[in-house]
Amino acid sequence: MKKINIGVLGVGYVGLPLTISLGKYFKTIGFDLNKERIKQLNQGIDTNNDFTKKQFKLSKKAFFTYEKKYLKKVNVYIITVPTPVTKTKKPDLTLLNKAIEIVAKYLSDNDTIIIESTVYPGYCETEIPKILKNLKKNFTLNKNFFIGYSPERINPGDKTHTINNITKIISGSNSSTVNLLKKIYGKINKNKLFKAKSIKVAEAAKVIENAQRDINIAFVNELSYLFNKMNIPVNDVIKAASTKWNFLKFYPGFVGGHCVAVDPYYLSFISNHFGFEPKFLLRARKINDYFYKHVFKLISKKLKKNSKILVMGVTFKENCPDVRNSQIPKLVELLKRKYLVHVYDPIANVAKNYSIKEKKIKKYDAIILCVKHNKFKLFGIDTLNKKLIKDGIIFDIKNMLGNYKNVIKL
Amino acid sequence: MKKINIGVLGVGYVGLPLTISLGKYFKTIGFDLNKERIKQLNQGIDTNNDFTKKQFKLSKKAFFTYEKKYLKKVNVYIITVPTPVTKTKKPDLTLLNKAIEIVAKYLSDNDTIIIESTVYPGYCETEIPKILKNLKKNFTLNKNFFIGYSPERINPGDKTHTINNITKIISGSNSSTVNLLKKIYGKINKNKLFKAKSIKVAEAAKVIENAQRDINIAFVNELSYLFNKMNIPVNDVIKAASTKWNFLKFYPGFVGGHCVAVDPYYLSFISNHFGFEPKFLLRARKINDYFYKHVFKLISKKLKKNSKILVMGVTFKENCPDVRNSQIPKLVELLKRKYLVHVYDPIANVAKNYSIKEKKIKKYDAIILCVKHNKFKLFGIDTLNKKLIKDGIIFDIKNMLGNYKNVIKL
Known part of the structure; x- marks a missing residue:
């Protein structure tokens, strides 16, 4: 494939460490609609206290923006937006679907969308292709675009288990996508990767981890x-x-x-x-x-x-x-x-x-x-x-x- | 106190390892109503496959019997009988109460009863004194007799976590009883002991361990x-x-x-x-x-x-x-x-x-x-x-x- 240009959509607790880590090796855009957050990040200020100014500087290939035009050159879209629940405790996928709508505008043939947000098992391979089919006529999974799923394992406030040393689950809509994720994520955590048998399995693994904590x-x-x-x-x-x-x-x-x-x-x-x-x-x-x-x-x-x-x-x-x-x-x-x-x-x-x-x-x-x-x-x-x-x-x-x-x- | 003479009541998965371990250091009787089991044990045969004949021999001060008269000289009664549930899933304490009845016949002033069987929190200090009061007029806890609780942690089939190396919880109806348990149990597991704040706490600790496993x-x-x-x-x-x-x-x-x-x-x-x-x-x-x-x-x-x-x-x-x-x-x-x-x-x-x-x-x-x-x-x-x-x-x-x-x- 051509050179990897990454766009991280959402630079909160999950997207920021990812952008900073990837930005050491790949051209990476940290994109967020929150202008205030972007302004601060461009000054090296992280109000979540996870990163110092020095750490921002080490990430030479990354930059932060709220301007969509910069997404044009991106060919790997990583979505890390929050996926909360509604008042009636149903999955609230508004922000994720909004991110996909933004991606749809810039998505070209052979691009890849990687989801890090929590979703329910089955979501990536059934719902995302439906949304894209509506927005981009005849755009088909594994023909025009690819989906990867690599659930975030960020533990806010934890300085021991960071994105650079934890094992990351990777999965993809086909084997070449899995290899792309391997290339990207392996770079930032010394290849501590686990290939899940399928996207569904990776999606399920993410939700059960926290459910297990909840029940205990x-x-x-x-x-x-x-x-x-x-x-x-x-x-x-x-x-x-x-x-x-x-x-x-x-x-x-x-x-x-x-x-x-x-x-x-x-x-x-x-x-x-x-x-x-x-x-x-x-x-x-x-x-x-x-x-x-x-x-x-x-x-x-x-x-x-x-x-x-x-x-x-x-x-x-x-x-x-x-x-x-x-x-x-x-x-x-x-x-x-x-x-x-x-x-x-x-x-x-x-x-x-x-x-x-x-x-x-x-x-x-x-x-x-x-x-x-x-x-x-x-x-x-x-x-x-x-x-x-x-x-x-x-x-x-x-x-x-x-x-x-x-x-x-x- | 006088010389420690131990009687272990019930020599199944819990009582047998205990009798064999204690029998290296203290005069110990392994007592059980099951004659067949006693006969086998006296021949060095354990149908649960936990012990070899050689291990039986090393326990020089222990012997096995179904004859109650041998309990006369005992001053520390350790009860390890099963405490299952009834058909309607209520605690079935029949065997435990039966063991206490046997003990009552031989219990002298200043003797100690130690329970290893699972009971519900509160049982040892409320129910056992009641039973004894009925059987032995005016026999009062912490005046005439003492109660210790040290929940068993036997894991059948597990050759790694054995009675000689696992931490044992000890608790007692007063501090001198806790010290007695320390002396007895510390001998067999190199003092890997944890003093629970009270018998109730130790009883509760035992039931929650397995409940946690069950919920997981x-x-x-x-x-x-x-x-x-x-x-x-x-x-x-x-x-x-x-x-x-x-x-x-x-x-x-x-x-x-x-x-x-x-x-x-x-x-x-x-x-x-x-x-x-x-x-x-x-x-x-x-x-x-x-x-x-x-x-x-x-x-x-x-x-x-x-x-x-x-x-x-x-x-x-x-x-x-x-x-x-x-x-x-x-x-x-x-x-x-x-x-x-x-x-x-x-x-x-x-x-x-x-x-x-x-x-x-x-x-x-x-x-x-x-x-x-x-x-x-x-x-x-x-x-x-x-x-x-x-x-x-x-x-x-x-x-x-x-x-x-x-x-x-x-």
Whole structure:
């Protein structure tokens, strides 16, 4: 094939590391409709804190743009846009389909579209060709264009498992496409590649990874609800069980973010289409979605109306600025009905309609430790107690502190 | 305390290794009501294949008996009897309570009862003292006698994780009892001990270990039902997902045995008592209990009525002779309604009402590989095909063989 010219559509948590890595070896365009983000990236600023200015500079063949015209020369389109769920928990493929529409305008014969976004099994090879057939008459898969699927494995906030050292699954609509993906992705991660048997298999592998995490957290969350009623500290039980060689250390907590809380719905959507309702999977979702209400109940039992509460941590996971799909804003809304609530999170990107304040109230009745940010780990019990009235309570949801009289755990 | 004299009540999968290990350091009686088993053990024969005659000999201070009088001198009673479930899936503590009744006859002031059997959280410290109070007037916990709990972690058929090298959880009704357990168990496993915060915590840790395994297998079993409908090979998907650093390799299959399929019911029993129905846990059980019907359906789609079928493997797990709580006898019963079925398992202990035959039929229409015994791994596709008619089918439930035209997988 001719020289590889890559266009990455979407430069968020997934697209940015990809663009920066590919940009060391291939002509790569990082494309996004978000002008503000593009401006920042062109200045070497990543508001997700994943990359420094220096790292941007090392990626000599990459550049960022929101202007579609630059996509003209691209022959490999990699789509990394978010694929969330709708309010009714159905796959929301709007952004992905919009990206495909943009690609359709510039797609030439023999070009390749690679999807990194989560989709349900079957999507790439059935839906994408349909969309393209509508937009480009007679454009046919494996004749005029090719599809590759290589699910993203970005773990926001994780500096160990990065795109340059993790194994990447590759798959394609035919064997030459698989080879193209091998050439592209193998370059950036020393050929740590796994060829899936088919695109369907790769799509399925992606959704089950996060569904598995979801069910394991659902299990410990259910245990947490149960042992709370029995007055057995769930964290002590997990600690004891963890001394067995094959026990899996999962801890109770808020499940949020763009993968773990979302991917199970992609799987259940297509399951229903095939006449199978994955009840176990959906029960896990229910349990995990209930967690913030459980925490609210725990708190309500201990505090008087109008107590002053400081919520520490609001993001969907530790050391990551993302508040989208976090359960903590929901908890805060519940708390606000009964208490005076302030939220403190030095890392969070503030989402609209939700303000995060570090108010200068001297003493709170209670502090709720919600997220295990490294910055919070530095605070000991004494620092926190200074922010509390005498007999003030700390709700240590993430089991960050030792055992103290005024610290309540799950 | 005076010299330690141990009596192990129940010398099955759990009690035998314990008696043999303790018998190297302490005067130990292996007691069981099963006379046949005791006779064999005194000849150095273990029908579970866990121990050789040589290993019996090394345990110089142990002996086996069914005569209760020998329990007179015992001051530490360790109970390792099975705690199964009833037909309606409630904890069946008959054998445990019977053992306590036996103990009660010989229990003296300051003696200790240690439980290794699975119980529900709370059982040891609430139920056992009640039973003893009835049998021995005014015998009171922590005054006249003490209770320790150290859940067994025996993995039948596993030669790596043995009682001498695994970490053992210990707990007791007071701190001197914990110290006694430390002295006893620390001797046999180089002090790889974990002190649980309380007996309740240790009891809970035991049941959640197996419940976690159950839910993880339930997850892949549900995936197996689903992907079967979507015509995606579930094993290929698991293989692809397993290339992610944190994906947990569980495979679909029959869940049986005395722990994984049982412990969740202990937890759900006590949950209900506390007004909480663990729906997730019970859904996992439902999924796993359905698995043999799923396999039956797969087979039914492919075979004509009255086909001749050979079922290979009938035990609840690989390399273990135990057929109790195995799902395969249930599968066989279903198959027998439509087909001529033979069962071959060179390892299985034959359970009553169920005969395992190696019939001399020359050619079968189908073989079902149900259990991954090491002995079966030695058979290649050619050996198996020789047992089949032309165009005969192999149902490779455990994904033991490569991909061949006549091999059907999940």
